[in-house]
Amino acid sequence: MELKVARLDDIEGVLNLHKKYQLDTILEEDKKDGFVTTSFTREQLTKLIEEEQGLFIAVQDEAVIAYIMSASWQFWSVWPIFSYMIERLPTLEYAGYKLDAYNSYQYGPICVDKAHRGSGLLEAIFDFAREQMSTKYPVLVTFINKINARSYAAHTQKLGLEVIAEFEFNNNQYFELAYETSKILDLKQGR
Template structure:
């Protein structure tokens, strides 16, 4: 498996993987195994790659089988959900440290193709993303919709993330999770 930071040449393949697991286009049979709520365009991913250096991929036999996104709060502020999160960053702490727009970043979504699930790909892409982002931020923050138990289980059992708050946005209920990016 090859882990790397995505380039513009990877966008179409990442979007195809994303579309298969995005809540608006995922098959009903696959939804129980996890889904992604935010829709992304080629322009979103171009900006994420060029300005944030925050799109990471896992490939097997030169085929992208997973990605993880991570970026500053400025990048994410274009979506109402993240604007809400920015306004409430200071309502919780991470291992006793205050969370701010400057000392934290938003991780996710992460997507692993079902053909490689259960093979450690999730843990590898998560840790690669965490390692790369630790060069810029001491705290990772993310959220998981409570109707997505597979994502919750993966992130709370296989990563250092812990739930630091529960919140509601747009009639949905979420876990807010965080971790330090380095020991």
């Protein structure tokens, strides 16, 4: 298995994995094991790679088995939920930082193929992406739909993200979480 910053020729593999677990296309029986809320186009992933260098993947046998998206708030601002989160940033503090669009970035979504869940891949790809982004931002921020219990447990128990707020958007309830990017994840302990 290889962890790497995605290139344009990795987009097809990312889209294939994304389609399996995106809320609009996931199999009903797989929803209980976690899902990705936001949908993405080839053009958006191209921009994420070319302008942000913010798509991190795990590849095994030439197949993308996991990805993490991480980018500036400016990149995410075209989606209404992220615009809402940007407006709220100045009201939030974490690790001694009053958060804003310059000292934090939006982490996620993350997707791990269910055949590789529980293998330590989540922790490995998270720490790889965190390390890459830590040169630009001291804090990562993300959100998790409250009905996505598996993602919440993985992020808080395995990765050590902390809930800093809760919010409602489009009749959905979310946890807002943060993590200090200088904090190296202990891959043996989970955090």
